[in-house]
Amino acid sequence: MAEKKALHAFIKEELIExxxxxxxxxxxxxxxxxxxxxxxxxxxxxxxxxLSQLVQEGYLIRQRGKGSFVAEPKANQILxxxxxxxxxxxxxxxxxxxxxxxxIEVIAAKGSKQERFGLNEADPIQKIKRIRMxxxxxxQYEIAYIPWQIxxxxxxxxxxHSLYQTLKNDYHIDIHKTTxxxxxxxxxxxxxxxxxxxxxxxxxxxxxxxxxKDGRVIEFSRSYFRGDKTSFxxxxxx
Numbered sequence: 366m367a368e369k370k371a372l373h374a375f376i377k378e379e380l381i382e383x384x385x386x387x388x389x390x391x392x393x394x395x396x397x398x399x400x401x402x403x404x405x406x407x408x409x410x411x412x413x414x415x416l417s418q419l420v421q422e423g424y425l426i427r428q429r430g431k432g433s434f435v436a437e438p439k440a441n442q443i444l445x446x447x448x449x450x451x452x453x454x455x456x457x458x459x460x461x462x463x464x465x466x467x468x469i470e471v472i473a474a475k476g477s478k479q480e481r482f483g484l485n486e487a488d489p490i491q492k493i494k495r496i497r498m499x500x501x502x503x504x505q506y507e508i509a510y511i512p513w514q515i516x517x518x519x520x521x522x523x524x525x526h527s528l529y530q531t532l533k534n535d536y537h538i539d540i541h542k543t544t545x546x547x548x549x550x551x552x553x554x555x556x557x558x559x560x561x562x563x564x565x566x567x568x569x570x571x572x573x574x575x576x577x578k579d580g581r582v583i584e585f586s587r588s589y590f591r592g593d594k595t596s597f598x599x600x601x602x603x
């Protein structure tokens with residue numbers, strides 16, 4: 366074992382390698398705490414920490430009364446420049462995506478949203494709440510804002526696929542640039558409700574500003590992703 370490395374970290378890395386090399390395949394029941402303790406000659410507490418981290422990181426799922434099972438690989442999303450929509454990225458991974466529009470409401474522009482869009486006070490803005498599913502698992506909760514004057518009266522069926530494609534096809538608006546900020550946050554009551562996760566569970570948070578070629582802000586969104594079901598890939602070209 367690596368010198369001075371925490372035993373639970375060593376065991377976790379070893380088990381991850383076995384999952385990645387498909388010694389344990391998706392859906393397979395994972396060895397019990399007792400079996401892993403015996404193999405590595407460590408305490409049950411050490412193994413329990415390693416297994417808990419594997420669950421938190423999305424490698425395993427626990428089923429009460431049955432044990433732990435190998436989870437589906439996380440949905441991977443490319444954040445750097447790509448011409449592929451997220452659904453196309455999913456198909457390349459052998460996964461199916463689905464978007465469900467939960468609510469669309471019209472709110473009055475004020476504060477930071479009024480300033481961000483360059484609107485007059487009380488101008489109407491459409492607030493769109495959506496969830497995204499991958500292979501029937503909820504992975505993303507999004508709150509998007511679009512001024513009424515840009516896409517007046519947008520309907521639920523129009524936002525149950527790519528929002529940017531809808532803006533292009535139905536409103537003749539091309540998104541030229543997005544600026545995205547990625548952070549880690551903890552799910553509050555509202556987020557946990559839409560993501561079907563526990564309050565306090567770690568989530569990725571992305572704030573996005575979308576602009577047209579003239580620099581006009583078209584859409585602003587806040588998206589929350591389940592940390593145990595999502596990963597992000599950043600590609601750099603030099």
